[in-house]
Amino acid sequence: MSIFVDETTRVVYQGLTGSQGRFYGLRNREYGTHVVAGTNPKKAGMDVDGIPVFATVKEAVAETGANASCVFIPAPGVSDAVLEAAEGGIEIVVVITEGVPAHDEAYFYNRLKRDYPGTRLLGPNCPGIISPGKCNIGITAGEIAMGGGPVGIVSRSGTLTYQALHEMTQRGIGQTTCVGIGGDPVPGTSFIDALAAFEADPETGAVIMIGEIGGSAEEEAAEFMKHQMKKPVVAYIAGLTAPPGKKMGHAGAIISGSKGTAAAKIEALEDAGCHIARNPSEIGEVMAEVVATL
Amino acid sequence: MDLLEYQGKQLFAEYGIPVSPGHAAFTVQEAVEAADRIGYPVVVKAQVHVGGRGKAGGIQLASDAESVRTHALDILGMDIRGHVVETLWIERASDIAEEYYASFTLDRSAKLHLGMLSARGGVDIEQVAAQEPEAIARLHVDPVDGLSEAVAREWVDRANLNPAATDGTVDVLVKLYRAYVDGDADLVEINPLILTTDGRVHALDAKVTLDDNAAFRHEWSEYEATQERDEREEAAHAKGLQYVGLDGYVGIIANGAGLAMSTVDIVSQVGGEPANFLDIGGGANADVMANALEVINNDAEVKSIFINIFGGITKGEEVANGIVQALGRVEIRSPIVIRLDGTNADEGRAILAEHESDRLVSQPTMIDAARKAVELAGAS
Numbered sequence: 001m002s003i004f005v006d007e008t009t010r011v012v013y014q015g016l017t018g019s020q021g022r023f024y025g026l027r028n029r030e031y032g033t034h035v036v037a038g039t040n041p042k043k044a045g046m047d048v049d050g051i052p053v054f055a056t057v058k059e060a061v062a063e064t065g066a067n068a069s070c071v072f073i074p075a076p077g078v079s080d081a082v083l084e085a086a087e088g089g090i091e092i093v094v095v096i097t098e099g100v101p102a103h104d105e106a107y108f109y110n111r112l113k114r115d116y117p118g119t120r121l122l123g124p125n126c127p128g129i130i131s132p133g134k135c136n137i138g139i140t141a142g143e144i145a146m147g148g149g150p151v152g153i154v155s156r157s158g159t160l161t162y163q164a165l166h167e168m169t170q171r172g173i174g175q176t177t178c179v180g181i182g183g184d185p186v187p188g189t190s191f192i193d194a195l196a197a198f199e200a201d202p203e204t205g206a207v208i209m210i211g212e213i214g215g216s217a218e219e220e221a222a223e224f225m226k227h228q229m230k231k232p233v234v235a236y237i238a239g240l241t242a243p244p245g246k247k248m249g250h251a252g253a254i255i256s257g258s259k260g261t262a263a264a265k266i267e268a269l270e271d272a273g274c275h276i277a278r279n280p281s282e283i284g285e286v287m288a289e290v291v292a293t294l
Numbered sequence: 295m296d297l298l299e300y301q302g303k304q305l306f307a308e309y310g311i312p313v314s315p316g317h318a319a320f321t322v323q324e325a326v327e328a329a330d331r332i333g334y335p336v337v338v339k340a341q342v343h344v345g346g347r348g349k350a351g352g353i354q355l356a357s358d359a360e361s362v363r364t365h366a367l368d369i370l371g372m373d374i375r376g377h378v379v380e381t382l383w384i385e386r387a388s389d390i391a392e393e394y395y396a397s398f399t400l401d402r403s404a405k406l407h408l409g410m411l412s413a414r415g416g417v418d419i420e421q422v423a424a425q426e427p428e429a430i431a432r433l434h435v436d437p438v439d440g441l442s443e444a445v446a447r448e449w450v451d452r453a454n455l456n457p458a459a460t461d462g463t464v465d466v467l468v469k470l471y472r473a474y475v476d477g478d479a480d481l482v483e484i485n486p487l488i489l490t491t492d493g494r495v496h497a498l499d500a501k502v503t504l505d506d507n508a509a510f511r512h513e514w515s516e517y518e519a520t521q522e523r524d525e526r527e528e529a530a531h532a533k534g535l536q537y538v539g540l541d542g543y544v545g546i547i548a549n550g551a552g553l554a555m556s557t558v559d560i561v562s563q564v565g566g567e568p569a570n571f572l573d574i575g576g577g578a579n580a581d582v583m584a585n586a587l588e589v590i591n592n593d594a595e596v597k598s599i600f601i602n603i604f605g606g607i608t609k610g611e612e613v614a615n616g617i618v619q620a621l622g623r624v625e626i627r628s629p630i631v632i633r634l635d636g637t638n639a640d641e642g643r644a645i646l647a648e649h650e651s652d653r654l655v656s657q658p659t660m661i662d663a664a665r666k667a668v669e670l671a672g673a674s
Contacts, residue, residue: 100507279559281660
């Protein structure tokens with residue numbers, strides 16, 4: 001099993017005709033993902049290497065049975081793209097685009113919650129999601145992942161997610177699904193959403209959670225683990241020595257006043273019984289020990 | 295991006311929020327001319343991107359031109375917690391009856407906007423929140439609904455302000471919310487929001503942080519020009535790199551924000567001091583690597599450089615070739631330690647091995663690379 005996406009997932013690329021959309025859309029198809037459509041109102045009727053392009057997501061869904069979308073639209077158009085996907089009946093919208101204004105994110109997050117509760121949003125500013133061997137949506141290099149479980153991964157950071165996948169694969173430990181929730185202030189899917197799904201997934205035996213400074217999503221995840229999660233979690237938090245008041249690359253990675261520090265997050269996760277890795281390489285070592293006990 | 299007080303007030307004024315009449319001044323002469331136009335008494339206020347101006351002597355009341363001259367002379371060039379005053383804001387002095395607090399920001403946890411209103415204004419709100427949390431009336435605003443006047447009125451009622459301030463405060467809050475949303479701010483804060491002795495409500499201070507991601511739909515070049523960056527940050531910004539200057543001596547280059555933060559952490563963990571955070575993004579090609587190396591190389595404090603790259607879609611050999619090419623373009627002062635991992639890491643390391651010397655070392659793990667970088671910094 002896997003969470004959120006699997007071998008039946010059919011993906012429409014919003015922005016397939018752009019250079020990034022084309023590059024990753026075709027890579028995802030090569031990986032084995034059902035990339036069934038693209039959208040571009042000005043290029044409807046054309047195709048990208050055999051993938052049909054439609055004017056709207058609604059048409060793409062009607063014609064191809066797409067149930068997932070991947071958004072590679074530039075930041076100014078992301079809000080409209082997300083709402084279009086939701087209106088079109090898409091079940092999971094994966095937004096790779098970086099640099100989306102926080103007010104747009106807050107708006108479409110709440111619009112979806114209210115008007116399209118059946119649509120899950122992942123991102124913005126995320127690497128996407130991969131259920132190894134089944135479906136890869138986004139920019140993760142499929143070759144560093146290995147299917148079969150028992151490890152699930154959820155992360156706010158792209159490269160650290162790849163590192164975690166790589167550490168697992170190098171040790172011969174498979175992954176069920178790797179979810180990049182993204183580094184922005186209003187992630188569509190939260191740590192808790194992913195942790196709850198992993199807890200319910202029979203093939204996932206343990207979870208890697210990678211957090212970073214800013215906000216309180218890690219503390220909330222710790223609270224969830226304490227009360228509603230039995231599976232072991234290995235956690236790593238980046239930014240232990242980050243200065244306050246500076247955005248560390250990600251829009252959401254900022255210590256505001258005394259809030260959002262790595263130390264507070266690590267303390268909460270330790271208190272919730274998490275295994276804490278002190279650096280990214282340790283994620284692999286610690287998880288290998290955990291997996292040995294499963 | 296943080297605005298100076300006067301820029302925040304000008305923004306507020308665009309949305310109809312009452313502020314005191316005033317002018318920005320960059321010289322003593324301009325300050326006096328501004329005060330003459332506004333009418334006495336005036337307040338001379340230092341414009342810096344940091345709090346605690348009053349305590350530092352950066353805010354002074356002046357009742358005539360001579361006293362404006364004296365204060366302007368004192369405050370211009372004053373160092374307030376590491377920020378040198380280059381700009382003054384001269385505004386008409388207000389007769390304050392009461393001081394309140396009002397702000398909007400994003401509650402990341404609730405994923406809603408959060409308004410905070412308090413009758414305890416003019417003091418540090420974090421302190422009020424810690425000592426007297428019931429003194430702050432909070433309001434979550436769903437961005438889909440926005441803030442109506444009726445909801446704002448209920449909110450003001452909960453905050454127990456002077457009834458004389460109710461109408462004026464409701465008006466300010468509705469406008470402040472619009473400035474926050476339409477202005478694409480991460481934070482708008484009025485502290486203090488005052489009730490004057492003649493019954494008017496207006497903003498005596500303005501703290502505004504704008505969302506850099508929304509710059510594409512605003513004209514922010516004037517704000518951009520007053521940003522305080524050190525030379526290194528300026529250079530990195532010009533090259534489009536995600537850079538934060540730190541105080542140490544190990545220069546850091548990594549791909550991905552999370553990995554770059556981890557690299558800063560691990561250098562500290564092994565007893566070193568990172569000179570910077572620098573994220574070159576996913577691809578790690580020769581151009582961006584050369585740009586990054588140039589920025590690091592121009593930092594006189596840097597004694598060694600730690601390049602930490604995880605190759606995903608960009609394979610190890612491409613990353614290694616990029617690094618080698620970049621090294622050919624920039625004359626590097628400091629020894630370099632490279633940790634390359636990910637897709638085809640072995641092939642990449644083999645390429646680096648051909649160029650290895652006591653000035654260029656490749657290490658397979660982050661912790662070993664960090665130790666080596668710190669060791670080399672001590673030796674050079």
